[in-house]
Amino acid sequence: MKTVCLYFQVHQPWRLKKYRxxxxxxxxxxxxxxxxxxxxxxxARQCYLPMNALLLRLIxxxxxxxxxxxxxxGTAIExxxxxxxxxxxxxxxxxxxxxxxFLAETYSHSLASLASKExxxxxxxxxxxxxxxxxxxxxxxxxxxxxxxxDQIGATVAEMGFRTMLAEGAKHVLGWKSPNFVYANAIDQxxxxxxxxxxxxxxxxxxxxxxxxxxxxxxxxxxxEWLASEDTPGEVVNxxxxxxxxxxxxxxxxxxxxFMRALPAxxxxxxNGLEFATVSEAAAKYQPVAVLHCPHAMSWAxxxxxxxxxxxxxxxxxxxxxxxxxxxxxxxxxxxxFDYVWNFLQTSDxxxxxxxxxLSDGDVHSYFNPYDSAYDAFINYMxxxxxxxxxxxxxxxxxxxxxx
Amino acid sequence: MRVLMFGWxxxxxxxxxxxxxxxxxxxxxxxxxxxxxxxxxxxxxxxxQRFTHVLNASEVEALYGATGSGADDILSGLSFIRIDSxxxxxxxxxEYADYHEQFVKTxxxxxxxxxxxxxxxxxxxxxxxxxxxxxARYAMVAAQVAKDLEGQFDIIHxxxxxxxxxxxxxxxxxxxPLVVHMHATEYDRSGENVNTQVYAIERAGMQAxxxxxxxxxxxxxxxxxxxxxxxxxxxxxHNAVRFAENSGEAPERGVEDKIITFLxxxxxxKGPDYFVEAxxxxxxxxxxxxxxxAGSGDMMNHVIRRVARLxxxxxxxxxxxxxxxxxxxxxxLSDVYVMPSVSEPFGISPLEAMRSNVPVIISKQSGVAxxxxxxxxxxxxxxxxxxxxxxxxxxxxxxxxxFAAKGLEEVTxxxxxxxxxxxxxVYEEVIEEAKNQ
Numbered sequence: 001m002k003t004v005c006l007y008f009q010v011h012q013p014w015r016l017k018k019y020r021x022x023x024x025x026x027x028x029x030x031x032x033x034x035x036x037x038x039x040x041x042x043x044a045r046q047c048y049l050p051m052n053a054l055l056l057r058l059i060x061x062x063x064x065x066x067x068x069x070x071x072x073x074g075t076a077i078e079x080x081x082x083x084x085x086x087x088x089x090x091x092x093x094x095x096x097x098x099x100x101x102f103l104a105e106t107y108s109h110s111l112a113s114l115a116s117k118e119x120x121x122x123x124x125x126x127x128x129x130x131x132x133x134x135x136x137x138x139x140x141x142x143x144x145x146x147x148x149x150x151d152q153i154g155a156t157v158a159e160m161g162f163r164t165m166l167a168e169g170a171k172h173v174l175g176w177k178s179p180n181f182v183y184a185n186a187i188d189q190x191x192x193x194x195x196x197x198x199x200x201x202x203x204x205x206x207x208x209x210x211x212x213x214x215x216x217x218x219x220x221x222x223x224x225e226w227l228a229s230e231d232t233p234g235e236v237v238n239x240x241x242x243x244x245x246x247x248x249x250x251x252x253x254x255x256x257x258x259f260m261r262a263l264p265a266x267x268x269x270x271x272n273g274l275e276f277a278t279v280s281e282a283a284a285k286y287q288p289v290a291v292l293h294c295p296h297a298m299s300w301a302x303x304x305x306x307x308x309x310x311x312x313x314x315x316x317x318x319x320x321x322x323x324x325x326x327x328x329x330x331x332x333x334x335x336x337x338f339d340y341v342w343n344f345l346q347t348s349d350x351x352x353x354x355x356x357x358x359l360s361d362g363d364v365h366s367y368f369n370p371y372d373s374a375y376d377a378f379i380n381y382m383x384x385x386x387x388x389x390x391x392x393x394x395x396x397x398x399x400x401x402x403x404x
Numbered sequence: 405m406r407v408l409m410f411g412w413x414x415x416x417x418x419x420x421x422x423x424x425x426x427x428x429x430x431x432x433x434x435x436x437x438x439x440x441x442x443x444x445x446x447x448x449x450x451x452x453q454r455f456t457h458v459l460n461a462s463e464v465e466a467l468y469g470a471t472g473s474g475a476d477d478i479l480s481g482l483s484f485i486r487i488d489s490x491x492x493x494x495x496x497x498x499e500y501a502d503y504h505e506q507f508v509k510t511x512x513x514x515x516x517x518x519x520x521x522x523x524x525x526x527x528x529x530x531x532x533x534x535x536x537x538x539x540a541r542y543a544m545v546a547a548q549v550a551k552d553l554e555g556q557f558d559i560i561h562x563x564x565x566x567x568x569x570x571x572x573x574x575x576x577x578x579x580x581p582l583v584v585h586m587h588a589t590e591y592d593r594s595g596e597n598v599n600t601q602v603y604a605i606e607r608a609g610m611q612a613x614x615x616x617x618x619x620x621x622x623x624x625x626x627x628x629x630x631x632x633x634x635x636x637x638x639x640x641x642h643n644a645v646r647f648a649e650n651s652g653e654a655p656e657r658g659v660e661d662k663i664i665t666f667l668x669x670x671x672x673x674k675g676p677d678y679f680v681e682a683x684x685x686x687x688x689x690x691x692x693x694x695x696x697x698a699g700s701g702d703m704m705n706h707v708i709r710r711v712a713r714l715x716x717x718x719x720x721x722x723x724x725x726x727x728x729x730x731x732x733x734x735x736x737l738s739d740v741y742v743m744p745s746v747s748e749p750f751g752i753s754p755l756e757a758m759r760s761n762v763p764v765i766i767s768k769q770s771g772v773a774x775x776x777x778x779x780x781x782x783x784x785x786x787x788x789x790x791x792x793x794x795x796x797x798x799x800x801x802x803x804x805x806x807f808a809a810k811g812l813e814e815v816t817x818x819x820x821x822x823x824x825x826x827x828x829x830v831y832e833e834v835i836e837e838a839k840n841q
Contacts, residue, residue, distance in 0.1 A: 314709050386721065
């Protein structure tokens with residue numbers, strides 16, 4: 001019996017408003033409220049609400065046989081609370097079925113795993129708290145921002161107590177090996193890894209509506225046939241994708257909802273020998289077949305499957321180092337208002353907007369991107385960050401003066 | 405005395421040295437009793453099929469009323485004609501080609517960048533397919549204008565190479581003498597890699613002219629040595645600065661740190677990279693200072709990358725293109741103003757900074773250095789000297805105060821009225837010569 005593991009990533013960044021030099025020192029509202037609200041409400045209408053309703057129905061119809069996993073970032077949950085509370089309610093309904101697993105990740109979908117162990121652990125702790133608060137269960141499996149993974153990151157996550165983690169089934173790491181097995185972390189072998197089958201995942205996430213694709217149109221029966229066939233050997237097939245695939249990246253009129261509607265019944269048909277499982281269930285079910293060696297950080301982004309989408313040019317490196325240089329000050333301040341800003345400034349999307357390698361993957365980068373160019377994104381981010389640094393310094397000064 | 409002037413739109417409509425200079429000059433001429441018929445290019449787009457638009461006084465007032473009080477005195481002596489065209493100050497044939505290509509690709513009727521960091525530019529496809537074609541087309545319309553206005557002007561005055569063909573055409577049609585004004589040469593804009601077509605037009609304009617006005621001795625020398633124009637036909641006419649009425653109180657400062665400003669187009673000619681290198685040196689020594697680069701241009705992305713690589717992006721800020729009130733505000737927020745131009749025929753912006761009581765550092769390679777005593781002058785390439793000057797002006801308030809106070813006094817005496825009187829004298833001389841020929 002082959003296991004199919006469906007996992008959806010739910011994330012929305014807090015987008016920054018146009019913040020000019022003249023705002024510095026005077027204006028400390030950094031967010032574009034209108035844009036954030038309109039995007040959240042649009043995505044809620046087109047994706048989160050209809051898809052959650054569909055999944056709930058599928059779970060009920062299949063009486064526990066249909067299972068899937070989510071990770072929802074802290075910044076997305078904050079925006080549900082602010083702009084679309086009904087989305088949060090519908091996720092809670094899914095959680096209540098017991099067929100849905102919620103994973104841990106960094107609170108603000110940050111790059112903290114590349115900055116320092118302390119930042120990373122802090123971010124994960126924050127996220128676990130909000131997930132437990134909203135969905136009543138402490139996460140036991142982990143996925144890092146954009147599936148960023150290396151041996152070291154995996155070991156750090158194992159140290160935090162997790163035994164299951166997601167990663168990209170990147171060709172340059174796997175070589176001839178198949179992503180359809182459970183692997184173990186190279187440093188701490190108690191850590192089990194589920195690797196994304198990028199081909200089958202992207203058949204849904206990217207190619208579903210591509211009429212130039214020779215396999216188009218994709219139907220549930222056809223897809224299940226591929227899953228069940230000899231061409232997909234192994235024990236567990238990991239289909240990991242952005243949740244916004246459903247209704248946003250692939251609009252409703254492409255038939256993506258109908259595809260999803262039909263998928264469980266087709267897949268669970270006895271002759272196929274397929275089953276659904278959540279991330280933790282799948283990892284527990286199979287023994288790791290080998291150790292995965294991944295000394296350099298990889299991710300699920302772009303052709304390169306590395307971290308250059310966020311830290312690939314001097315703009316990104318500068319913004320990143322200036323941001324994390326603040327870490328100690330923020331910790332000393334211990335002030336919730338500052339922590340809030342500190343969190344949303346860490347969101348990886350801000351760095352993604354500063355990427356200059358937009359060629360084949362430009363479409364993905366420009367999705368929801370409020371900036372005309374990487375340079376605009378950098379200037380705006382640095383203006384906000386500079387003002388924030390000034391405010392942090394001022395507050396620290398006040399604090400030390402108060403102590404005296 | 406009546407002048408047919410081929411100039412550029414006044415601020416705030418299009419900001420930039422050319423428009424500002426044209427405005428100051430026109431006001432000065434009006435005060436000296438010279439009537440000006442002012443012809444400018446303006447992109448109306450496809451909806452309007454006329455070639456020229458004659459604006460009456462009230463329309464001009466509506467357009468430029470915001471430039472400050474005292475607009476009335478120039479309105480009485482000024483008539484305003486717009487020729488439908490894509491030309492804007494400083495555009496290069498390459499940039500024009502880019503815009504045209506964009507237009508052809510997107511098929512939009514008017515094209516403009518909506519990005520607030522960059523200068524807006526409206527492009528319409530109904531004009532010439534390349535800049536040279538557009539310059540020639542503009543000249544044809546200008547000739548018609550000159551014909552229509554026959555007997556209503558005594559002399560023609562053309563600003564910058566884009567309008568030189570228009571000036572020549574007007575001279576041929578009317579037989580009136582021509583003065584061309586060199587605000588910048590192709591050598592200033594492009595270094596040694598001059599665009600030969602542009603060079604040829606500049607040269608043709610100056611050869612056809614009865615008199616060439618150069619904005620500095622620096623420019624005059626280039627005109628004589630590089631373009632072969634006889635020295636006796638070239639006069640230096642330094643720019644001045646217009647004292648706008650006090651436009652309210654200074655803006656509230658947001659940051660407490662000292663601010664050192666670069667304001668201008670971010671292009672090779674303006675030396676922005678030297679400013680960045682000097683800034684990095686100062687920041688190593690001083691914590692309480694910030695640098696601002698205001699403007700946009702083809703070197704902007706390069707400069708941003710350099711700032712990021714130097715690791716000073718939290719203290720080096722970009723404002724994007726500024727216009728109108730924001731320019732004024734930026735000067736008022738500054739503690740030191742730097743113009744590190746590699747080659748600057750004149751450079752009016754330090755004068756505006758000094759007017760706002762800001763001490764200035766200017767490159768020796770700028771025309772404005774010829775008229776200023778109370779400015780720190782450094783070689784543009786000498787980033788150590790530039791950093792020293794920045795450091796000194798921030799560190800020693802007595803020095804900064806001296807430069808600010810004396811500088812204000814100095815700049816107050818650079819009046820367009822005086823320049824206009826000199827221009828008028830040249831007009832009279834040229835008209836006299838033309839009569840005697």
